Amino acid sequence: MGEINQAEVERIFLSAPFIRDLGAKLVAVGPGECRSSLTLEARHLQQDGYVHAGVQATLADHTAGAAGATLIEPGQFVLSAEFKINLLRPAKGSLLTCSAKVLKPGSALTVVESEVFCGPIEDLRLVSKATVTLAILSPRADR
Amino acid sequence: MGEINQAEVERIFLSAPFIRDLGAKLVAVGPGECRSSLTLEARHLQQDGYVHAGVQATLADHTAGAAGATLIEPGQFVLSAEFKINLLRPAKGSLLTCSAKVLKPGSALTVVESEVFCGPIEDLRLVSKATVTLAILSPRADR
Amino acid sequence: MGEINQAEVERIFLSAPFIRDLGAKLVAVGPGECRSSLTLEARHLQQDGYVHAGVQATLADHTAGAAGATLIEPGQFVLSAEFKINLLRPAKGSLLTCSAKVLKPGSALTVVESEVFCGPIEDLRLVSKATVTLAILSPRADR
């Protein structure tokens, strides 16, 4: 677990159109870990002025995928099989960040936890937490 | 349950900036039910060309919120407490639609199921399914 | 999907000690479907007189496993990777039943939905619903 699959992590963050459109950035990456951030704009909100749960879910899911991808073999890729997210408090502020850590790596399934924080930069609070199950796929596998 | 809270449903879909930015539209609404659709563009995809799980989750969550809101009292509003989504197959196509139905209404919590379909218009397939727990809030409640 | 793996379904229900201890019975089985029931006793309750969420979860998970197992190849077996259950209303009555249906079969992952009903026999109500992700395993797989 010394070397991480940095190339795949960068591909996941830099070549995903929806992440670019949203404005999310890769902040840091390590073995089984990934952090990301998103500068919030009015377009990220829902009807009552809070950050839309879908924005939080997108950042949680995508950052989890990148955290899981740090541990895969070259040529493999990850695909979210399912995730669950708890919206813990209304999210308001100028910044949304996510910290994802692999809870259990596996050759077929990897489970990752993502914590999402929001607020002014100097006072970020945990606003949601997700558990993401990733399927580890190989191009050659007949599945 | 005869009259539905049409005003709140329309507010949820028309005044949520992230939904407008995404391009999702309200298609139909009934007691405890809501349907929506999204014409897919390249910006909605992830790094491997599939519709991003976050786009599917956003549509599933938001349409569930609208379905739940059909049954609330004037002055109340809904907020997602948590949701879980299973990504059943890779999503590809020109259209994403969502059909949400209340599984169990409640005065404090309402549980809604959302099915998300994707494909060419003539051959939409179920690509994901979510279960969403909504908190029913009143402006006066001290929470 | 013509022939179902009846042998594996019966093994799952008849040889699982916890299911025998609980008292749950296999009621019916078909391709991608399974139904079970449990005659409720005082020992199945929690501290306020309702059927314990763990009893409901056990029946939902186990019946989902059997439903998924109807579709697997001889020699394969299923293992729950994760599940989510919504407890929709307090469960009271003399009988608990479960109806599980495969939502999406797969060669590696199968997703099953389980509905749990409770009440007197003549008036069973939906008390909980679970979504279960099963891993499909083969003895030879190195995992």
Add this chain to the structure above:
Amino acid sequence: MGEINQAEVERIFLSAPFIRDLGAKLVAVGPGECRSSLTLEARHLQQDGYVHAGVQATLADHTAGAAGATLIEPGQFVLSAEFKINLLRPAKGSLLTCSAKVLKPGSALTVVESEVFCGPIEDLRLVSKATVTLAILSPRADR
């Protein structure tokens, strides 16, 4: 959050018939935290010799309820609204333990995380992790 509702925690563990039947014991309790254990017997297993997911789910859910109950007012009680559990590896051993911690307390909803460990006493490993949403109820509330 100084005083904890010890009476309610003890009632939850000592007067729940299914927990007594299972054999689970309260180990420790603190503000927003609870630990429990279960000496494993053959009757707790599923058909392949692993601890049944339902046993793990029961311990995770119940211990979460007790952790959440440490923070409620006298007269209030908790009821699981939903939970999700990831079965991370097959569970084998003589002991099952659970450590539950409140992630976010609330006046209406409290979210708790439960980690379940299994193995021989000297080498317990994390086998599953659950996220539990508890509804906080008062006898007087009309719901």
